[in-house]
Amino acid sequence: MATSNKVINNQTNQGILNGDNIVINSKALAIVGTDAVSEAMRQINPDVVAAYPITPQTAIVETFSQMVADGLVKTHLVAVESEHSAMSATIGASAAGSRVMTCTSSQGLAYMWELLHIASGLRLPIVMPNVNRALSAPINIHCDHGDSMGARDASWIQLFSENAQEAYDNTLQAVRIAENPDVLLPVMVLLDGFIISHSIDRVEIIDDEAASNFVGEFHSPYSLLDPKNPVTVGAFDSLYGYFFEFKRQQEEAMSNAVNVIKDVGQEYGKISGRSYGLFESVGMEDAEFAFVAMGSAAGTIRELVEEMRSRGIPVGMIKLRVFRPFPAKELAEALSGLKAVAVFDRSNTFAGNMGGPVFIELRSSLYDLQQRPLMINYIYGLGGRDLPIELINKAAGELGEAARSGRVKQIVNYLGLRE
Amino acid sequence: MSELAMPRSWRRETKPHKFCPGCGHGLVLKALGMAVDRLEIAERVLFGCDIGCSLLAWDFFNLDTVQTHHGRTVPFIVGAKRARPHLIGIAYMGDGGGYAIGVQHLINAVMRNDRILVIIVNNTTYAMTGGQMAPTSLPGQKTETSPGGREPRTEGYPLRGPEMVASFAAEGAYIARGSVSHVQRLALFLERGLQNQIQDKGIAVVEALSTCPTNWRTNAEDTWKYLEKEMADYYPVREFVSPWKENNPRGVN
Numbered sequence: 001m002a003t004s005n006k007v008i009n010n011q012t013n014q015g016i017l018n019g020d021n022i023v024i025n026s027k028a029l030a031i032v033g034t035d036a037v038s039e040a041m042r043q044i045n046p047d048v049v050a051a052y053p054i055t056p057q058t059a060i061v062e063t064f065s066q067m068v069a070d071g072l073v074k075t076h077l078v079a080v081e082s083e084h085s086a087m088s089a090t091i092g093a094s095a096a097g098s099r100v101m102t103c104t105s106s107q108g109l110a111y112m113w114e115l116l117h118i119a120s121g122l123r124l125p126i127v128m129p130n131v132n133r134a135l136s137a138p139i140n141i142h143c144d145h146g147d148s149m150g151a152r153d154a155s156w157i158q159l160f161s162e163n164a165q166e167a168y169d170n171t172l173q174a175v176r177i178a179e180n181p182d183v184l185l186p187v188m189v190l191l192d193g194f195i196i197s198h199s200i201d202r203v204e205i206i207d208d209e210a211a212s213n214f215v216g217e218f219h220s221p222y223s224l225l226d227p228k229n230p231v232t233v234g235a236f237d238s239l240y241g242y243f244f245e246f247k248r249q250q251e252e253a254m255s256n257a258v259n260v261i262k263d264v265g266q267e268y269g270k271i272s273g274r275s276y277g278l279f280e281s282v283g284m285e286d287a288e289f290a291f292v293a294m295g296s297a298a299g300t301i302r303e304l305v306e307e308m309r310s311r312g313i314p315v316g317m318i319k320l321r322v323f324r325p326f327p328a329k330e331l332a333e334a335l336s337g338l339k340a341v342a343v344f345d346r347s348n349t350f351a352g353n354m355g356g357p358v359f360i361e362l363r364s365s366l367y368d369l370q371q372r373p374l375m376i377n378y379i380y381g382l383g384g385r386d387l388p389i390e391l392i393n394k395a396a397g398e399l400g401e402a403a404r405s406g407r408v409k410q411i412v413n414y415l416g417l418r419e
Numbered sequence: 420m421s422e423l424a425m426p427r428s429w430r431r432e433t434k435p436h437k438f439c440p441g442c443g444h445g446l447v448l449k450a451l452g453m454a455v456d457r458l459e460i461a462e463r464v465l466f467g468c469d470i471g472c473s474l475l476a477w478d479f480f481n482l483d484t485v486q487t488h489h490g491r492t493v494p495f496i497v498g499a500k501r502a503r504p505h506l507i508g509i510a511y512m513g514d515g516g517g518y519a520i521g522v523q524h525l526i527n528a529v530m531r532n533d534r535i536l537v538i539i540v541n542n543t544t545y546a547m548t549g550g551q552m553a554p555t556s557l558p559g560q561k562t563e564t565s566p567g568g569r570e571p572r573t574e575g576y577p578l579r580g581p582e583m584v585a586s587f588a589a590e591g592a593y594i595a596r597g598s599v600s601h602v603q604r605l606a607l608f609l610e611r612g613l614q615n616q617i618q619d620k621g622i623a624v625v626e627a628l629s630t631c632p633t634n635w636r637t638n639a640e641d642t643w644k645y646l647e648k649e650m651a652d653y654y655p656v657r658e659f660v661s662p663w664k665e666n667n668p669r670g671v672n
Contacts, residue, residue, distance in 0.1 A: 069566040107470075136488055137486070
């Protein structure tokens with residue numbers, strides 16, 4: 001373990017901070033992604049965690065169980081009998097006014113589906129790391145984004161992580177975003193199964209006190225355990241009630257989250273040296289064509305972009321961090337004027353060759369631009385299929401060709417598919 | 420053929436099997452293979468495996484096999500049996516699938532007295548995910564999610580599945596608990612469970628006490644001691660409900 005006490009002069013790996021010189025107390029650990037999330041949970045110190053084992057999430061709760069047993073946190077840990085019960089217990093504890101978390105993956109998230117809508121509908125600021133894993137059938141335990149994409153319309157904020165460091169950073173920030181009075185929506189922190197969750201990475205853990213101060217105390221606005229202000233949650237609301245209005249408010253909260261995520265990301269930069277926005281731009285200042293990707297694949301694409309840049313090729317990358325709310329306006333600004341954009345999707349919509357979810361939403365976001373870039377979709381990595389740099393290079397060739405010729409040969413493509 | 424040899428219903432090409440050394444699944448599946456051989460029903464069997472270590476049995480037999488999702492092997496087999504009553508439906512699950520995430524299906528299938536055989540392998544832990552606390556973990560048992568040992572005051576006592584469903588099982592149901600420490604007896608229980616279905620008497624639920632040295636972190640001697648002493652003390656090995664007490668050609672235990 002290396003402990004550092006360093007002064008950072010505004011420059012971070014995520015961008016430029018606005019403030020003065022900042023002092024950061026942190027220690028660097030060599031830990032797997034699941035332990036990085038457990039460390040964040042230790043610092044958050046939630047009142048209740050209810051969880052059920054599922055590969056590859058299990059290790060988060062295992063490490064956290066040890067922390068509970070060792071008295072490092074005051075959390076009530078409930079080893080429930082299923083993910084359905086995990087989310088139900090989490091909802092109950094959150095409605096009772098406490099800060100709660102759970103974790104899951106894949107089938108576990110799918111099994112929580114009906115409760116996901118209840119958590120967001122009740123406006124409960126639950127934070128849930130989800131270790132991305134393919135959905136059955138056939139059964140597969142490896143990474144793709146099909147599980148969390150199944151929850152994209154569940155009114156949960158979704159933050160994607162490129163590596164273990166971001167999984168840790170996102171988990172801490174998620175609490176602040178969820179609990180913001182203008183938001184009050186649950187947040188899902190996404191990290192790629194095995195690629196991030198089970199790989200050892202260098203992770204900077206900020207000082208416990210700084211983390212604790214950053215997260216702050218939770219004061220539930222509508223606690224079931226406040227006898228002076230009795231409330232009823234989730235009661236029957238039929239034809240003549242306000243169901244429609246509640247749903248409209250959820251959309252409003254999701255829109256509010258855009259600025260809250262940016263503010264929290266900047267504030268986090270002041271205690272960590274790593275500030276966050278809605279997405280990260282690499283080489284986009286003068287790019288003529290660009291990649292858009294989420295999760296660990298962005299690390300591999302970044303490698304290629306830097307290599308191509310050194311050869312003078314005007315390529316860039318946008319690493320999308322926030323998928324919900326979808327930063328349509330900001331992405332359109334960042335991509336306007338480009339000749340061509342390749343969108344990488346680690347899941348499919350099965351909508352009849354419409355492409356993956358990121359592609360469909362980004363394409364829709366760019367519709368109002370005066371000059372729209374050409375768009376190509378690459379679906380890759382389903383069920384953990386590897387994405388080597390050679391495949392991205394192949395896509396880069398096709399993207400460059402589209403930019404030169406002004407024509408896209410094939411809109412939806414499959415990278416690494418055996419056919 | 421001697422029953423010490425590989426059962427005919429086993430698939431030879433997939434042996435040696437994929438379970439950990441010392442795992443009890445091979446013995447449960449040996450007992451099941453023996454029972455299927457004796458009754459000569461291999462052509463009619465639909466074998467369903469749950470999520471967990473039980474799924475490693477997907478290519479174990481020369482039987483039609485289906486991989487179901489977690490905890491839902493029982494309703495899958497119930498559906499198949501209703502559609503094709505001639506099938507012999509077997510739901511093969513662990514204690515996680517049977518007593519935690521899928522327990523409502525077990526309870527309701529027993530209540531409906533569905534004509535299927537449910538086999539629940541009890542190794543007192545969630546083994547496939549790396550040894551977390553299960554409903555069957557014994558008091559004081561150290562697991563990955565109960566590092567200080569299962570504490571009954573906050574985590575309750577282990578679930579006795581057969582005793583639970585025996586308390587409301589309908590006429591004709593067969594409920595028993597065997598152990599891999601006595602494979603012949605376990606095979607007899609499974610044969611009676613299958614007979615129950617063949618003769619349309621009622622549901623059969625057979626729990627098999629099993630071993631998990633990988634997650635228990637025990638050597639061979641301690642593994643068997645834990646199975647035969649501590650587990651068998653809490654989980655008595657016997658038949659709980661049986662229409663086969665009398666006139667059973669194979670005798671009663």
